[in-house]
Amino acid sequence: MKLVKTDPILHELESRVIWHAKNMGRTLPEIRFFILDRIEFASLLEKHVYPTSPINMWEGKRMVTKKFNIESGQESSLYYEVVQTGNPSYAYLNNTNSPMTQASVMAHVVGHCEFSELNVLQDSNPDRTEYVMHLVKKVNMGQQQMGEKNYLEFWNAAESVIPLIAPHSQFNLDRSVEDESFRYHETEKEDLVTPTQKMMKPFSHTMDVLLQHDSLEVVWKKEQTKKDQQEQISRRGFRLRQPCQDILGFLRRYAPTSQAEKAILDYMYVSHATHDFVRRSQIMNEGWAMYWEKKIMLNLFAENAVKGIIDYAKVFSGVCSPRPFFMRNPYHLGYHLWNHIEELYRDGKVDLDFIEETDQQKRELWKKPGTTEPLAAMEHLVRTITDYEFLRRFLTDELVETFHLNRIPKFYVNRMGLNKDAIIRDDDHYVWIAPQPVKEEMLTFFTHFQRPRIYLIDTDFIDGGLLLFHRDDNHKLRKDWIRPTLKNVNYIWKGAVSLISGGALYSFSNNRLSEKSLPDSTFEQVLERMKKSEKPFIA
Amino acid sequence: MQEDKINSNESEGVFNDFIDEKISDMIDEVLNEGNLETLGDRGSEIVVEIDDITVPTFSYGDEGEGQGGGQGPGREGGKIRFNLPFNKFMALLAEKLKLPNLTKEGKGKIKEVSYEFKTFGPVGVILDRKRTFKRSLRTSIGVGSYDPAHGKYTVEFLRRDKRFKVPQRVEKPKFKAVVFYMGDISYSTHGQRLASEKRMVNFIKNWLDYNYGARNVDHRFFVHDVKAYEVQENEFYRVGNVGGTRAAIVFELIYQIAFGEYDTATTNYYGFYFGDGEIFGSDGQEIVNILKDNICPIFNRVGVVEVFPSQWSKLIVELEREFAVDGIVRMSRYRSNADTITTIKKLFADSEQGS
Numbered sequence: 001m002k003l004v005k006t007d008p009i010l011h012e013l014e015s016r017v018i019w020h021a022k023n024m025g026r027t028l029p030e031i032r033f034f035i036l037d038r039i040e041f042a043s044l045l046e047k048h049v050y051p052t053s054p055i056n057m058w059e060g061k062r063m064v065t066k067k068f069n070i071e072s073g074q075e076s077s078l079y080y081e082v083v084q085t086g087n088p089s090y091a092y093l094n095n096t097n098s099p100m101t102q103a104s105v106m107a108h109v110v111g112h113c114e115f116s117e118l119n120v121l122q123d124s125n126p127d128r129t130e131y132v133m134h135l136v137k138k139v140n141m142g143q144q145q146m147g148e149k150n151y152l153e154f155w156n157a158a159e160s161v162i163p164l165i166a167p168h169s170q171f172n173l174d175r176s177v178e179d180e181s182f183r184y185h186e187t188e189k190e191d192l193v194t195p196t197q198k199m200m201k202p203f204s205h206t207m208d209v210l211l212q213h214d215s216l217e218v219v220w221k222k223e224q225t226k227k228d229q230q231e232q233i234s235r236r237g238f239r240l241r242q243p244c245q246d247i248l249g250f251l252r253r254y255a256p257t258s259q260a261e262k263a264i265l266d267y268m269y270v271s272h273a274t275h276d277f278v279r280r281s282q283i284m285n286e287g288w289a290m291y292w293e294k295k296i297m298l299n300l301f302a303e304n305a306v307k308g309i310i311d312y313a314k315v316f317s318g319v320c321s322p323r324p325f326f327m328r329n330p331y332h333l334g335y336h337l338w339n340h341i342e343e344l345y346r347d348g349k350v351d352l353d354f355i356e357e358t359d360q361q362k363r364e365l366w367k368k369p370g371t372t373e374p375l376a377a378m379e380h381l382v383r384t385i386t387d388y389e390f391l392r393r394f395l396t397d398e399l400v401e402t403f404h405l406n407r408i409p410k411f412y413v414n415r416m417g418l419n420k421d422a423i424i425r426d427d428d429h430y431v432w433i434a435p436q437p438v439k440e441e442m443l444t445f446f447t448h449f450q451r452p453r454i455y456l457i458d459t460d461f462i463d464g465g466l467l468l469f470h471r472d473d474n475h476k477l478r479k480d481w482i483r484p485t486l487k488n489v490n491y492i493w494k495g496a497v498s499l500i501s502g503g504a505l506y507s508f509s510n511n512r513l514s515e516k517s518l519p520d521s522t523f524e525q526v527l528e529r530m531k532k533s534e535k536p537f538i539a
Numbered sequence: 540m541q542e543d544k545i546n547s548n549e550s551e552g553v554f555n556d557f558i559d560e561k562i563s564d565m566i567d568e569v570l571n572e573g574n575l576e577t578l579g580d581r582g583s584e585i586v587v588e589i590d591d592i593t594v595p596t597f598s599y600g601d602e603g604e605g606q607g608g609g610q611g612p613g614r615e616g617g618k619i620r621f622n623l624p625f626n627k628f629m630a631l632l633a634e635k636l637k638l639p640n641l642t643k644e645g646k647g648k649i650k651e652v653s654y655e656f657k658t659f660g661p662v663g664v665i666l667d668r669k670r671t672f673k674r675s676l677r678t679s680i681g682v683g684s685y686d687p688a689h690g691k692y693t694v695e696f697l698r699r700d701k702r703f704k705v706p707q708r709v710e711k712p713k714f715k716a717v718v719f720y721m722g723d724i725s726y727s728t729h730g731q732r733l734a735s736e737k738r739m740v741n742f743i744k745n746w747l748d749y750n751y752g753a754r755n756v757d758h759r760f761f762v763h764d765v766k767a768y769e770v771q772e773n774e775f776y777r778v779g780n781v782g783g784t785r786a787a788i789v790f791e792l793i794y795q796i797a798f799g800e801y802d803t804a805t806t807n808y809y810g811f812y813f814g815d816g817e818i819f820g821s822d823g824q825e826i827v828n829i830l831k832d833n834i835c836p837i838f839n840r841v842g843v844v845e846v847f848p849s850q851w852s853k854l855i856v857e858l859e860r861e862f863a864v865d866g867i868v869r870m871s872r873y874r875s876n877a878d879t880i881t882t883i884k885k886l887f888a889d890s891e892q893g894s
Contacts, residue, residue, distance in 0.1 A: 040545040043545045051545050056550055059547050059551075060549075060555070063551050064551055064555070160595055163597070164597075451599075
């Protein structure tokens with residue numbers, strides 16, 4: 001691993017890229033570029049884009065396999081761009097790439113770093129890479145305290161829970177669990193008062209109660225509920241007020257772990273938490289990066305800082321090539337949507353005049369300078385929305401056609417089991433389906449990300465055990481993995497763990513799994529019960 | 540950033556340890572079941588296949604074949620395949636069986652000769668361009684013909700600056716071995732006996748190849764019924780149609796070949812006899828005499844295996860009178876596949892072990 005300043009050509013390119021980015025008014029954190037060889041690159045990716053990681057068998061397995069694949073030519077060691085955002089951001093260049101490719105990678109990284117700084121999910125945080133390196137040291141120290149066998153067992157157990165991270169879910173840790181640090185303001189803000197009642201709060205809670213004209217019974221019940229909740233927090237240190245989807249976050253904070261075990265959970269959580277951000281904003285993020293990459297690269301070509309514009313055009317069009325909606329290419333979709341949005345604002349097509357115009361011909365020829373500066377509007381979108389809203393607001397049926405999202409290669413048709421009625425036209429190679437369901441399908445993706453939605457719904461189920469709930473998405477969980485996964489959660493929680501899934505209750509305790517049938521209950525029912533401070537499910 | 544090099548060496552080490560454990564388990568299985576077919580062809584790499592491992596999680600999808608493994612890795616039903624070098628496999632097998640390395644005779648007498656370019660000199664055929672250029676550049680700087688500060692860029696190549704690669708003769712001791720496999724092909728030897736013989740011969744071949752190097756071992760096959768003669772390996776497992784049998788003649792034949800065709804001072808001799816042990820007349824005593832007088836003085840090891848012996852099998856009974864505890868002659872009765880490992884241990888252990 002070398003600093004980019006050790007290579008005069010790349011160092012010059014770096015300074016030009018940053019200069020152009022700042023000249024275009026980009027908001028950038030400090031970006032540190034490094035040059036890696038191909039094996040270092042492969043290793044970095046297996047360490048989740050951090051330079052160090054604790055010893056673990058899974059990374060070893062992936063690296064052994066990857067090295068074999070690279071050496072036997074089954075896998076390319078060329079990677080387009082790898083960056084760990086944050087402030088400072090760490091970006092890595094592959095030493096086998098040409099200067100032109102390196103410049104495009106740097107320009108692309110600039111886009112990611114700015115997106116990380118500006119986005120609504122507040123992805124960027126100070127010293128992220130340094131913090132993870134600190135956690136790695138803590139885990140390594142913890143390994144010595146735990147002993148190799150216990151360390152490996154706990155690590156393997158924790159690996160099972162990694163997919164259960166959801167820091168940006170509406171059922172994340174802060175919204176779902178209250179403890180000593182934020183029980184009052186959270187509860188009062190959302191449950192007990194309406195916006196109009198908020199005005200009364202500074203004067204007297206008693207006055208509020210008097211003005212509500214509730215019956216004594218209701219008042220007594222509310223007070224009793226509140227008292228129970230406070231006592232629960234006092235006894236256990238926390239209270240689950242609604243389902244919690246951020247299960248690893250919960251275990252990290254509340255599982256009875258030793259310091260060494262907590263260090264492992266901290267590392268797992270921090271090093272994987274950003275994946276949730278990536279899932280929720282990938283189209284905007286990659287599109288933003290491609291948008292600025294192209295602008296910066298055109299400037300570099302114009303000033304002759306790099307050569308090979310034809311090669312760049314080939315690579316760019318390859319990266320931004322259209323794919324059908326189910327294989328969505330975030331580079332392609334994001335880049336073209338940002339360009340489309342820029343055009344909308346530039347031509348005033350988001351202004352009230354355009355929206356109220358009923359003459360179709362006028363609408364089609366509409367070109368009036370908008371009241372909002374396009375770039376400012378685009379930055380505002382970055383600061384306020386994620387992919388779901390991005391697509392919902394801007395992806396029209398016409399754009400689905402224009403971006404070829406509804407165009408499916410024929411050899412996929414049978415594999416997908418596509419109904420012939422759904423096909424609106426075809427040619428020798430492709431079929432086209434109606435655009436409206438495409439958009440709906442793409443939006444549905446953001447409800448579950450094609451993964452099981454598992455929630456923690458009770459922390460005092462059987463003998464103080466956890467109860468997990470699998471929200472039905474018309475898919476069944478892989479049954480033979482329920483037991484080992486529950487066993488791993490049990491190993492971390494050190495108590496009974498149960499799961500409701502597909503009309504069955506699976507309970508794991510004392511190294512045994514039991515299973516019994518249940519009447520179906522929906523997530524909404526569970527949520528309703530929890531809001532009423534009732535048990536979500538009684539065994 | 541303190542790390543100079545990003546790598547996953549330690550994690551790879553943990554995974555490799557895990558794989559080593561799996562291989563060890565596999566070898567245990569091979570040994571427990573006496574199943575040596577895994578050895579494959581002579582000296583080839585062993586293809587090891589183990590259950591794939593992955594982290595069990597709540598996920599969608601069909602069930603795999605295996606079960607997840609608790610705090611250990613889960614099994615996904617797929618397989619991981621990798622090649623295990625033959626030598627490593629044999630070393631692990633030897634470790635498990637507690638087999639000693641074979642004693643090699645002929646040290647220092649025969650050498651394996653090769654040439655390595657370790658030195659460089661002013662005369663020769665293959666010019667070392669890098670060294671020559673370095674010396675020439677140094678000389679040119681010294682005489683002032685190369686001086687970039689004053690615009691001089693000439694590098695002169697003088698004869699004395701030329702450096703050539705000089706081959707150096709490297710000698711390593713070479714060991715040579717010959718193995719005589721002797722088989723009884725009278726009609727009483729058939730079916731399961733042949734399969735067991737094949738299994739034993741396969742192991743012996745691999746074990747000697749491993750010890751001496753595959754290219755240094757001659758494997759020769761001899762069969763007998765009432766006559767003895769040399770055959771190709773595939774004919775070794777053929778069943779004859781002659782009822783009677785004389786084993787002494789095959790021992791006599793291999794002695795003649797061992798003495799006549801090989802240098803007794805530099806060759807390591809091994810002989811292994813497989814048969815049902817049913818001998819007639821003075822056959823047993825004749826074998827004892829040949830072994831005692833001719834074969835034992837020059838052979839490293841002679842093994843006699845009665846494969847599925849019957850109540851009429853008397854060969855080992857006869858031999859035990861003379862060689863009950865012997866450093867050269869070893870005997871074993873092979874009654875079932877489970878005896879494969881016991882037999883191997885008896886044939887190759889340093890000292891005679893009980894079964």
